[in-house]
Amino acid sequence: MPSVARLVPPVSARVPAAAGRVALDGGRVDAALGGGLALAGCHEIYGPAATALALMLALASARSGPILWLADPRGDDGRLYGAGLAELGGDPGRLWLVAAGAALPMLRAAAEAQRCAALACLVIEAGSASAVDLTVTRRLQLAAAASGVFTLLLRAGLPRPSAALTRWQARAAPARRLAANAPGPPRLALTLERQRGGPADLYLELEWDRDRRRFLPANTVAQPAIPIGAAFGRRAADVGRVPAVAARRTPRPATEIRAA
Amino acid sequence: MCLPWLPAERLARQQKSAPPEPLVLVANDRGRQIIRACCPAAAAEGLHPGLALADARAVLPGVRVAPHDPAGDAACLGWLADGATRWSPMVAAAPPHGLVIDISGCAHLFGGEASLVADVLTRLHRLGFTASHALAATAAAAMALARFGQARVADLPLAALSDQEPVQIALRRAGLKRVGEVAKLPRAAVAARFGEALLAALDALTEAAPQPLDPRLPVAEIVAQQRFAQPIATNDAVRVTLEKLLLRCAVQMGARGVGGRLFALALYRADGHVAQVAVETAEPQRDCAVLLRLFDERIAALNDPLDPGFGYDLVRLAVPVTHALDETQLGLEGGQLAETQLAELVDRLTARLGRGRIRRLVRADTHIPEQASFDLPLAGSAPSLWHAPAPGEPPARPIRVFDPPQPIEVLAEVPDGPPRRFRWRRQVHDVTAHEGPERIAAEWWRRKDGAGLTRDYWRVEAADGRRFWLFRHGLYDREPGPPRWYLHGLFA
Numbered sequence: 001m002p003s004v005a006r007l008v009p010p011v012s013a014r015v016p017a018a019a020g021r022v023a024l025d026g027g028r029v030d031a032a033l034g035g036g037l038a039l040a041g042c043h044e045i046y047g048p049a050a051t052a053l054a055l056m057l058a059l060a061s062a063r064s065g066p067i068l069w070l071a072d073p074r075g076d077d078g079r080l081y082g083a084g085l086a087e088l089g090g091d092p093g094r095l096w097l098v099a100a101g102a103a104l105p106m107l108r109a110a111a112e113a114q115r116c117a118a119l120a121c122l123v124i125e126a127g128s129a130s131a132v133d134l135t136v137t138r139r140l141q142l143a144a145a146a147s148g149v150f151t152l153l154l155r156a157g158l159p160r161p162s163a164a165l166t167r168w169q170a171r172a173a174p175a176r177r178l179a180a181n182a183p184g185p186p187r188l189a190l191t192l193e194r195q196r197g198g199p200a201d202l203y204l205e206l207e208w209d210r211d212r213r214r215f216l217p218a219n220t221v222a223q224p225a226i227p228i229g230a231a232f233g234r235r236a237a238d239v240g241r242v243p244a245v246a247a248r249r250t251p252r253p254a255t256e257i258r259a260a
Numbered sequence: 261m262c263l264p265w266l267p268a269e270r271l272a273r274q275q276k277s278a279p280p281e282p283l284v285l286v287a288n289d290r291g292r293q294i295i296r297a298c299c300p301a302a303a304a305e306g307l308h309p310g311l312a313l314a315d316a317r318a319v320l321p322g323v324r325v326a327p328h329d330p331a332g333d334a335a336c337l338g339w340l341a342d343g344a345t346r347w348s349p350m351v352a353a354a355p356p357h358g359l360v361i362d363i364s365g366c367a368h369l370f371g372g373e374a375s376l377v378a379d380v381l382t383r384l385h386r387l388g389f390t391a392s393h394a395l396a397a398t399a400a401a402a403m404a405l406a407r408f409g410q411a412r413v414a415d416l417p418l419a420a421l422s423d424q425e426p427v428q429i430a431l432r433r434a435g436l437k438r439v440g441e442v443a444k445l446p447r448a449a450v451a452a453r454f455g456e457a458l459l460a461a462l463d464a465l466t467e468a469a470p471q472p473l474d475p476r477l478p479v480a481e482i483v484a485q486q487r488f489a490q491p492i493a494t495n496d497a498v499r500v501t502l503e504k505l506l507l508r509c510a511v512q513m514g515a516r517g518v519g520g521r522l523f524a525l526a527l528y529r530a531d532g533h534v535a536q537v538a539v540e541t542a543e544p545q546r547d548c549a550v551l552l553r554l555f556d557e558r559i560a561a562l563n564d565p566l567d568p569g570f571g572y573d574l575v576r577l578a579v580p581v582t583h584a585l586d587e588t589q590l591g592l593e594g595g596q597l598a599e600t601q602l603a604e605l606v607d608r609l610t611a612r613l614g615r616g617r618i619r620r621l622v623r624a625d626t627h628i629p630e631q632a633s634f635d636l637p638l639a640g641s642a643p644s645l646w647h648a649p650a651p652g653e654p655p656a657r658p659i660r661v662f663d664p665p666q667p668i669e670v671l672a673e674v675p676d677g678p679p680r681r682f683r684w685r686r687q688v689h690d691v692t693a694h695e696g697p698e699r700i701a702a703e704w705w706r707r708k709d710g711a712g713l714t715r716d717y718w719r720v721e722a723a724d725g726r727r728f729w730l731f732r733h734g735l736y737d738r739e740p741g742p743p744r745w746y747l748h749g750l751f752a
Contacts, residue, residue: 049726049752051752052751052752053752055659056752064598066602077660078749079635079660080621080660081657081658081659081660081661081749082621082622082633083623083632083633083647083657084658084659084661084749084751085659086646086648086649087655087657088659088752092621092623092633092646093620093621093643093646096618096619096638097620097621097635098617099617099619100613105613109609109613112557112605112608116604117601118599118602119602171724171725172725173725174721174725175693175721175725177693178654180695182693182694182695182719183693183694183719183720185654186654186752187725188752189725210649210655211651
């Protein structure tokens with residue numbers, strides 16, 4: 001009988017994701033997911049940072065081919081911005097936007113796209129459409145499992161019954177501070193609300209490593225040297241004049257800084 | 261073909277009953293009601309187009325009156341012309357009530373000219389239209405012969421040459437009564453006296469300068485069609501037929517080394533209606549299975565589903581647009597396969613959603629952020645090069661932008677300092693971290709007056725962790741008006 005210690009690896013040891021999966025924190029949550037987020041499946045994402053998480057997951061999956069983004073062009077959340085995607089480490093030319101209109105044509109187009117295994121990722125921005133019910137999500141999940149197309153379903157409103165593999169709540173988390181109190185790389189607070197046949201209700205904070213296109217668990221990212229004055233909103237020019245403070249370059253975990 | 265009673269017969273067909281009493285169609289002309297068209301029964305009583313309705317009522321008190329609809333008549337004529345493509349690909353509508361069918365080289369398929377004409381007249385009669393016909397070497401001559409019921413061009417009345425009353429009067433005063441008499445005159449004299457237009461009309465009637473026919477549908481080189489003695493009435497049968505036709509077209513295309521870009525399917529219903537379904541592909545294509553699926557998609561996405569009614573008795577597949585397509589060998593590494601799969605996906609989505617619905621992000625050379633990235637249709641746009649961000653830096657541009665930017669209320673410590681608190685969509689956000697300003701000047705070199713406000717962009721983080729892209733539009737004191745704040749984008 002396997003012991004709990006063998007099932008859950010310690011946080012410090014980062015485990016690479018299993019084949020066909022994308023690593024999140026490389027530890028506790030990945031273990032709970034069975035070695036990372038399964039690529040051959042349909043995952044639901046709620047919350048204000050859903051767009052960011054979907055793009056990051058598509059990039060972290062390291063699959064070649066286009067990212068097909070199905071959306072209703074009448075949404076009021078702004079449009080996807082090419083330069084912003086490039087700043088996340090992706091190639092905006094790989095993003096194919098499909099203005100599918102209402103929910104039903106969008107789902108038909110999604111079914112069509114799910115048969116094409118050459119896609120890196122399929123993102124369906126369904127919003128709060130009531131047409132996306134248990135049957136539809138089951139269909140999406142079965143098609144994703146059959147063809148292996150990484151399917152992400154972005155939803156809004158209250159969670160509805162669904163047959164997707166996992167359900168995530170994605171919000172922005174406070175980023176670590178850079179010099180002069182500038183916000184650092186994007187950081188997301190994720191809650192695994194539901195998982196089919198697995199543990200759920202897990203919380204994790206991830207930081208996006210743009211240069212290597214991967215997630216890092218937020219509590220292990222070293223806080224770079226920040227002059228103490230910067231944290232209180234003083235100008236960078238003032239801080240630079242105090243050599244004694246700037247010399248303290250001991251990396252510290254982010255949690256400590258915040259507690260202080 | 262000439263359909264002299266088209267307007268009245270169209271109305272009768274719409275009302276699905278033959279009107280027992282005479283019918284006239286009227287239109288307002290400077291406050292008077294003028295007859296524009298009438299039915300044979302009314303014509304027999306002496307009514308004719310151009311008569312005022314009051315005079316007509318005096319002649320025939322019980323006459324039925326309906327409004328005249330020239331647009332409806334033109335649409336009906338177009339519908340008939342579509343149906344006439346069953347006899348020949350070269351069909352043109354000749355408004356107001358003519359149809360021209362070029363049957364050169366087609367007549368033998370229907371057992372000769374006589375039986376072809378009989379078939380045309382029978383089908384038109386079944387639809388409720390009375391038609392007169394004529395066969396001639398040129399379209400104009402055939403139209404005039406059918407319209408005036410003559411056998412020879414020389415016997416045609418002067419009205420065949422010109423619609424204009426003054427010209428007709430001038431010809432009559434010269435003692436001319438028939439087209440043949442005008443044709444015998446010296447050309448230079450005719451041109452000097454009656455104008456070049458008359459000469460052109462005369463040439464169109466005789467074979468001197470035949471006018472080319474402007475066919476209603478593009479004439480395709482590659483066509484396959486199937487006729488049915490017993491009309492097919494189920495969609496499954498249509499699909500099987502389509503598969504056969506695709507195969508025949510594919511064989512023709514393979515022999516020529518081309519692939520089709522546009523495939524037009526025409527389903528001729530026994531009652532004269534023609535349903536048309538077209539499919540476009542991004543790359544030249546002659547793979548039957550792929551094309552059949554595209555047609556399935558297209559037919560499934562039709563707004564008005566195919567209604568076989570009494571059944572289709574002719575199904576035709578034409579490939580009007582072709583491009584060179586060589587046989588390809590499958591790549592060993594599978595790269596070719598993935599590209600083919602993607603091209604097929606694009607075709608299927610295009611068939612389902614319409615053209616230009618799949619778009620890609622393209623970069624523009626401008627500093628104005630909302631204009632720097634836009635989307636273009638995937639077909640016909642090339643991927644652009646994007647600036648790689650500097651390693652180790654946080655993202656400087658948001659994932660989503662608002663276009664136009666959304667106005668917000670901002671509280672700052674000092675007028676041109678960073679924002680401290682702002683209200684967006686009725687929610688107050690406290691700024692906990694910020695970076696900026698990144699100053700983006702207006703494009704003064706593009707505008708004549710050189711005006712435009714400078715923008716100071718700030719990357720801010722709110723207390724709940726959300727990161728926003730704000731800008732102040734204008735500089736204090738140096739630019740006109742008090743600066744306003746906007747929210748332009750959302751970061752992760």
